[in-house]
Amino acid sequence: MxxxxxxxxxxxxxxxxxxxxxxxxxxxxxxxxQSFYMIYSGKRxxxxxxxxxxxxxxxxxxxxxRFAIGEITMGVLYFFTAGFFFVCTIIDLMNYKExxxxxxxxxxxxxxxxxxxxxxxxxx
Numbered sequence: 001m002x003x004x005x006x007x008x009x010x011x012x013x014x015x016x017x018x019x020x021x022x023x024x025x026x027x028x029x030x031x032x033x034q035s036f037y038m039i040y041s042g043k044r045x046x047x048x049x050x051x052x053x054x055x056x057x058x059x060x061x062x063x064x065x066r067f068a069i070g071e072i073t074m075g076v077l078y079f080f081t082a083g084f085f086f087v088c089t090i091i092d093l094m095n096y097k098e099x100x101x102x103x104x105x106x107x108x109x110x111x112x113x114x115x116x117x118x119x120x121x122x123x124x
Contacts, residue, residue: 010041012046017104020105024036024109044103044107045104050100053068057083058083058093062079063075069099
């Protein structure tokens, strides 16, 4: 019987993201995996959020999706150029899953290192 996988409860999770999470946490203990899940689930972005924010760029304020993933410079450029005259916003609409996966991969890496630092701090 397969054990409960908390990652499946994350909204909008893709198979690529699930693979990255399993690879990232394979060397962690169960307590560390739980800590990783708590940290990661607070940082990750749902791909549908990125899609919604990018759609807002077409009808309202361009660049919100770039601000949401921490790309402040790109967000400002999108804002002042109307998403590079809507071309880049439309491209981002087509690539919203990739944008979310790239961001979530960075957050998984960051969360892994936070968990590892907690262990090193406790051992010192």
